[in-house]
Amino acid sequence: MILDYLSLMRFEVLALGAVILLLLIKVFSEKMNISAILGFVNFSLLVILGASFIGRPHGSMFGGMFLNDGTLMLEKSIITFATLLISLQANNWLKNHSSYLEFYLLLFSVLIGMYFMISSGNFLMFYLGLEMATIPLAALAAFDFNRIRSAEGAGKMILSSAFSSAILLFGLSLLYGTTGSLDFGTVSRNFTSGSLSLLGLSFLLVGFAFKISAVPFHFWTADTYEGSPVAIATFLSVVSKGAAFFIFITILYKVFGAVYEKWIHALTLLSAITMTIGNLFAMRQLNIKRFLAFSSITQAGYILIAVASGTKEGMASIIYFLLIYIFSNVGAFTVVSIICDKTGKDDIDDYKGLYKTNPKLSIAMMIALLSLAGVPPTAGFFGKLFLLTSGASKGLIVLLVIASLNMVISLYYYLKVVKVMFVDKNENPIENISSHISAKIVLIICLIGILSIGFINCIFEYIHALSFGI
């Protein structure tokens, strides 16, 4: 019995175990070998990831508050995998950081929060997980102790999350008032399209829009990305966004699937604005982290197309896209982090002539950016086309027109960065950087992922088998 429960909550239990172990290490050992601890952390992430491959538990706990099944396991493994990549990417940076243990304590707490959030079967549990994932993350965003912008970014993040949480809570309270329950199943059954319930739903949507940084709720994104350490910016853009999308589609499809007509227009509008505004701002950015921030806002806009489609294929393509997006975005951010670590430069102009001095880094960056732009033969092409195709099968033609025009605009600014690296001349370019082995591993994994996922059709088949529609 207890073993069944443990197996059902294996991710949470293992992550919790890691947190406790780290705490014990912190308390009892005076002198710690940094490499050993970093190794331990990465190993435990690997263990968590490996745990998802054993058996296929399916069930619920705590009176339906906590659910687990194959889909949720897949989603959790995806964010664990991304966290592992980011942890490896940050290895070198953390070695010179005074509080690397605290970094991982916070990171694992965030992960636990996200696991609970994804697994929730009740709005209360969902909110609990969400807050648990958000507050340590804001602390992490302030982890560059020497830079004032880091604190500023964290401040903006905590304020806007608090604000969005309040809105979300207000929406939940309205839902509770009208349906009499916080359980996903009961809310779904009792939900009527009365104006008060719809108001609750719209507040809920706004709260989610903050979390996935959809326009016009995106203002915190760029400042936070720019201010926070590269590893945390990566985490925010990949894991945080991914987890929010996972629970977003689960709630929309499972709880509000019956009132599809009520929210599709809101989502269509949100998607159109998000990709367009994100694009227009991305074009004007001079800082590479801000640039990637706006590019990630645009990507959220594309994902919303598939969310709006409400089909099983749509959900499969969202998970598939997010998986690919992890490889591409972590790849791009890893190059940024390698350069930022060694030279402290993070303006796009600093990348001028990078190809002369660091050909491998530039090629990796180019492939990652082209994948974000959705150019074949990278996996981004497949990810993006599947999102659009799922929209097409529902006939969201206007949205598709906007999306495909936006893809042209986005190609412009991705290629501008490519041009800066490959064509522009520079008097004093960034010197040749010999990157750390762990960062190299991340880059190689990302490149292999980007160049191969599109051609391996069983990945999509696997995801598709686990997905569900309205």
Place this chain on the structure above:
Amino acid sequence: MNLSLLIAIPTLTLISILFVNGKMARVAALAGSFVQLGTALFMLFSYMNLNDVSHLAFEESHVWFAQWNINYHIGVDAISIAMIMLTSVVLVAGVLVSWNIEDKTKEFFFLLVMLATGAFGFFISVDLFVQFFFFELAVIPKFLLIAIWGSGRKEYSAMKLVLMLMGGSSLVLIGILGFYYYSAEAGTPSFDLQTLSQLSLSHEQQMWLFPLLFSGFAVLSAMFPFHTWAPDGHSSAPTAASMFLAGISMKLGGYGCLRVAVFLLPHAAREYSPYIIVLACIGILYGAFVTLKQTDIKLMNAYSSVSHCGFVILGIAMFTKTAMVGAVLQMISHGVMTALFFAVIGMIYQRTHTRMGDEMGGLLKVMPFLSTVFIVAGLTSLGLPGFSGFVAEMTVFVGSFQNEDMFHRFATIFATASIVVTAVYILRAVGISLWGPIKKKEYESLPDASWNEKLAAGILVLSIVIMGTMPLWLSDMISKTTETLFP
């Protein structure tokens, strides 16, 4: 004949380029492109030996993404075989012409072969998704080739070209997704050209899908008013890239217009054909007159490409069997001719370091081989009998004139008028740069073509002459396909 070889060989070439050192890349590229040419020739002969050509030859279909009904479905007909032959010839010539590239040799050949891979894949695929994949695969190499190895305002031109082409491909994408939606509504969603051609679409549906698909592809074939990328792109690109752009890439557009847009939406195509004809005629005449004003011979050829590609569009829109065959012939003829032209212009530029016709002069005396090739390319361009240009343009004109109403006849006459203009600018360019006294002292010691240049030019001239002197087997082969595609 295993059609996948046509993708596998360039892919293997790409991989081997990655793994060899510096200068060896060009050897790998050359070897790969010769093997590809051999395979294409083999395919051509096996196709000619087929008895039944009423459906696709050498078909192959594998499920790729079952959930979307995306299949790796490939197959060829005479039109695609002609395009593949063109691409492989231009590929070999392009590699030979770039033999002495010093700067980033490996990257250059990698991108060159990658561009060709996209084209090969595009021509053989029957599934629109797969076709679109290869279509876009050919875009990014163009950007890098122009932006890194180009000359003049290379960054501006590269960006303009890539954005316009991507804009075109996004129109195509919307069209494809529209088809997907309608096929989903009709029962099974599909990307397959064969299946989609059976789909019965209403008048309105055809009328809004056609402009998207057609104009999307027409951007690539530089139809007026979407031609503005062509002069900038061609004139800034390095020699081999110009050859590929005009010789291969513009043909992707023409092929897409014919084989996708018109094939899938014949009804709408007929409705829109008057507008297309007007645009094509404007493009032909406008391109010709603008060419007249150019003194830069590379820019001259770039504008004349706009004019010549107008014939392709004109032939397609005229909707007679002869004109369609003419359009395909014109694609091949222009592809080879313009590749030859750009190649020889590049070779002359390497020696004289100028592209201005009036700064040259008397080159025939110092470089007899290159000058002769230049003249051959020029004569093909102005449509002299015996070369491929005459065969192609004549077929388009005869086919166009078969339409009996005034509109089509006037359009034909307007288009024909451009031949006079073409003759003026070609003969003038030849006269200024090749005839007369040698303008500059340093020209006297310039070397003639080296072995690789001779080989490249020889292959292209041979193709032109074969087409020009023995056109019937080719046009017969193509007309069998057009008859089945557009009954």
